[in-house]
Amino acid sequence: MERKVRVRFAPSPTGPLHIGGVRTALYNYLFARQHGGDLIFRIEDTDSTRFVPGAEEYIIEAFKWLGIKFDEGVSFGGEHGPYRQSERRDIYKQYVKQLLDADKAYIAFDTPEELDAKRAEIENFQYDASTRMQMRNSLTLSKEEVDSLIAEGHQYVVRFKIEPGRDVHVDDIIRGDVNINSSVLDDKVLYKSADQLPTYHLANIVDDHLMEVTHVIRGEEWLPSAPLHVLLYEAFGWADTMPRFAHLPLLLKPVGNGKLSKRDGDKLGFPVFPLEWHDPKSGEMSSGYREQGYLPQAVVNFLALLGWNPGNDQEVMTLDEMVQLFDLSKCSKAGARFDYIKAQWFNHQYLLAQDAIDWTPAFDKILRDNGIESTPEREAQVVDMMKLKVIEYVDKEGNKKKRNISFVSDLWPLTKFFFVAPETYDKEDKFVRKNWKEDTSDMMRQLVAQLETIDDFSVEGQKAVVDPWAETTGARPWNAWRVALVGTGQGPDMYELSAFLGKDETIRRINNAINSL
RNA sequence: GGCGCUUUCGUCUAGCGGCUAGGACACAUGCCUCUCACGCAUGGAACACGAGUUCGAUUCUCGUAGGCGCUACCA
Numbered sequence: 001m002e003r004k005v006r007v008r009f010a011p012s013p014t015g016p017l018h019i020g021g022v023r024t025a026l027y028n029y030l031f032a033r034q035h036g037g038d039l040i041f042r043i044e045d046t047d048s049t050r051f052v053p054g055a056e057e058y059i060i061e062a063f064k065w066l067g068i069k070f071d072e073g074v075s076f077g078g079e080h081g082p083y084r085q086s087e088r089r090d091i092y093k094q095y096v097k098q099l100l101d102a103d104k105a106y107i108a109f110d111t112p113e114e115l116d117a118k119r120a121e122i123e124n125f126q127y128d129a130s131t132r133m134q135m136r137n138s139l140t141l142s143k144e145e146v147d148s149l150i151a152e153g154h155q156y157v158v159r160f161k162i163e164p165g166r167d168v169h170v171d172d173i174i175r176g177d178v179n180i181n182s183s184v185l186d187d188k189v190l191y192k193s194a195d196q197l198p199t200y201h202l203a204n205i206v207d208d209h210l211m212e213v214t215h216v217i218r219g220e221e222w223l224p225s226a227p228l229h230v231l232l233y234e235a236f237g238w239a240d241t242m243p244r245f246a247h248l249p250l251l252l253k254p255v256g257n258g259k260l261s262k263r264d265g266d267k268l269g270f271p272v273f274p275l276e277w278h279d280p281k282s283g284e285m286s287s288g289y290r291e292q293g294y295l296p297q298a299v300v301n302f303l304a305l306l307g308w309n310p311g312n313d314q315e316v317m318t319l320d321e322m323v324q325l326f327d328l329s330k331c332s333k334a335g336a337r338f339d340y341i342k343a344q345w346f347n348h349q350y351l352l353a354q355d356a357i358d359w360t361p362a363f364d365k366i367l368r369d370n371g372i373e374s375t376p377e378r379e380a381q382v383v384d385m386m387k388l389k390v391i392e393y394v395d396k397e398g399n400k401k402k403r404n405i406s407f408v409s410d411l412w413p414l415t416k417f418f419f420v421a422p423e424t425y426d427k428e429d430k431f432v433r434k435n436w437k438e439d440t441s442d443m444m445r446q447l448v449a450q451l452e453t454i455d456d457f458s459v460e461g462q463k464a465v466v467d468p469w470a471e472t473t474g475a476r477p478w479n480a481w482r483v484a485l486v487g488t489g490q491g492p493d494m495y496e497l498s499a500f501l502g503k504d505e506t507i508r509r510i511n512n513a514i515n516s517l
Numbered sequence: 518g519g520c521g522c523u524u525u526c527g528u529c530u531a532g533c534g535g536c537u538a539g540g541a542c543a544c545a546u547g548c549c550u551c552u553c554a555c556g557c558a559u560g561g562a563a564c565a566c567g568a569g570u571u572c573g574a575u576u577c578u579c580g581u582a583g584g585c586g587c588u589a590c591c592a
Binding site (some may be wrong): 123224227341 | 518519520521522523524528529530531532539540541542543551552553554555556584585586587588589590591592
């Protein structure tokens, strides 16, 4: 019988959501939507020592920003709760007991110190069928001893009793049949009496079963423990409803070896978290895609293509298109280097798809950061007018795409000359050196003289005077003119820029250049 | 060390026995032009290696090498 597709994303609240986790969640989302299924948000907080306050809220906010919606789970409600594992203690206890009663698990009293000593003593020590009879557990101790040790308050763990010598098969949608011998698996800890909580493995299987999860889509780091999970499903008698697995390739460092880490982002200057994160313990701040000026659709689009592609040349696509095209079996198997340069290109694409007027809030902030509003002679009204002028310049049909902008903040160096005159003229600047020669000052004085005579300082008004003058004298004033107004080789047509700045400011900047160059 | 996964341009990848091995990012050059950029055009750039199977291997099999992951009372 076909079951309704149900998948889950189940992070641990141990810090901000890593960008690799975002991709895993995205693939789960795409898969769920495509099959008309449910996406569950579960919090796996079974390690009480690593809990970080605020992490859960952070994760929820991050997905909200990214546009990835869940159908049920923590903060979303649903029929299969509670969705926070720390609130499911009683459920797990019941299933631990089931395994114990069926002789598929046992109680072990070995302390962490004893285990460390054992590992130091024996090379490659593993707690399994070959060693368990030499340890202190319910298989080697009498029932009375076990009961009294527990009664005396000794801490213990419950371990899964793995039968050696069996080939365990994992049917992976991306990797096909993965086969591993049960002898290389150890008797995993399923439950710790110290905090009355199960470990990941037990909680994961119980929850996935109870929440009727049909597909487990997770990172490749889980592949080695997948056989253990298969064995657990069997031990519980749930083999016939066991979910199908899909282990995603990992995200790798842009340069060097290893998987993507926070340090790479710091080193190369790109975020590895969706949102900015302030660590409550260390007070350390980590940058986020949102705060860096990325559009959520760009981040999602970029991430989707890291390990999957629709099989054609299409790269820019909406979330809905991705839902249509997504195919788990077409995911790549090898790890993908995190190419943040391409992430910037995606942002560029999505930025250009917008009307520049939509950038106003972000641009506003850039202006404020550069002190534009605080200039006394510029009334707020004037600033608004200038902003609109700039937006118009950037957004003009056929002109908008001229701007190489990955982020709205890139607009500042490209348009600052609208707002502020060049503070100094850099003689070393390639464009300045090339276009401001010995005799240029003379030509510029002549230009000023021409400009002085103009009453109508519009583009047309300027052209009417300057063009004939240039024609008759053979002067080519534009590049030097640009040096004077902009300071370097940038900006719009000189008549347009001069018209925008006005006669006084234009002449002032030219004279300024004559004096300092 | 053991176990597993993996391997096409610098990067992300297409390819599912026969192709001048395709696209995108990045890079370089040219055109356009009063500058920058955009745009357009062009270019360099890859099947890890070795055995098989086959008329024929990038594609299938097995080795080797490299890469990645796991190897906790963390997930």
